Amino acid sequence: MGNWDFANRMAVIATMHRKEEAIAPILHQLGIQTRVPQAFNTDQFGTFTRDIKRPADQLQTAKLKIQQALELTGETLGIASEGSFGPHPFLPMLPLNRELVVLVDQESGLELVGEATSTETNFSHASITNLEQAWEFARKVGFPSHGLVVMPEPESSEHIYKGITDETELEELAGWMLARFGQIHLETDMRAMMNPTRMGAIAQATQDLVRKLQQHCPQCDYPGFDVVQRKPGLPCGLCGMPTELPVTAIYQCKQCQFTQAKPDPTSPDVADPAQCPYCNP
Template identity: 50%
Template structure:
């Protein structure tokens, strides 16, 4: 099974309304010879919003698959690409946020589903409650405004509702919005946060590109048994022995590659190129 035979000259539908095709399309076209399109009037907000008006249906992978399926239904094509991002506190490093981006390829013609991923601490994801313009300006400067957009929200006293203004990318618009919010807020406080939609966040867009590269690497990884693309790591096994005492550590000893097409599995020892762990990372030698 040759990669070019699978994808060359086919139409790939990129399921986005936030300009993600700017980083995804060139990579797919260059590496797989796919002709990409974006469905017109495609509303991805129905699959969840970062500003929490609409809850995401399930996890990241579920949401991305729903986007891809919807794009295929709208266009009648058989190949779709969709992405989904999340921003959460880093699991190991306190007080730092992380960005996980996934990019999924759904190929109904060949019954293939492959997911690329990027996990990064390179993100400006942040939020703050402000009570005046100087505080708003300080926050904006800290998160890379105006190259990165902002979102302002407040509880409006007169309307008895939560007001949200997104996509703020100029100093004039920021000043106008903050002033309006302060004048109408129930408690004189305004919520200011980074706009995490891809078209307003170049840092996130870079992570989407990296996730797309990971997707392409997995596509090019062919199963040794059936030659299907997507022969990827599905499990990591800890236990790399300490170089000094030989006791197993928490570092990766081996990885398991799995083919979703035929089910073939293969274990690869020492995926990081080291047969022993540094004693500094051993709980016995360095408790």
């Protein structure tokens, strides 16, 4: 049995985009201490503005960041977050933000992943040809509390200006670029410190990580005992017949594979009759 008390452990948060502002306060509630490595350049692991491509998928990228931060600091407990943005898989008109917050403990070998998905993101881009359109886009995406990236065209490799959060700067930059190129490509700056909405999603993913960290396997005590499957059968609130909505959650231990069926914590007591195949066929 491992020692799963993380109080007073030192966790390195592998970020240079001030993600510790979202992550650290939640870890501090568990008594975990935090630090951010000095001179840690996460841009080598890929950026959202496409000037550097990501070397691996979201989870692998987060693990690479942790590994490097632990090597730099000599610590053994590391945290990193990695976000992705794109069209919602079922509702392509909506943008979707998926945030992972990953924990790696080299002492115990534990790896846990907290996750949050949200359609509350300002993720957007537009190519525009006059200042009025630039201001319209800026207003729509929450500028200036949310930063912008400004460049001549979508695949620009130079004249990429990130972290624009000042109205005068945007006006001057857009004016200059329109005069020189005749158009501008604007993107939302998705780096955490430029995007309070994303900071909120990272905090949610950290809460999910902490929830998993505190759910231990009843058989071997390993953390991360969590739902792997949901089974339908939630009774209708009117006629009591089972519906297709989930009623049971299957929990499984990643370490010893012990499984347990419990009432689904995310289900209400009964189903809305509108979801019932008998009451509302």
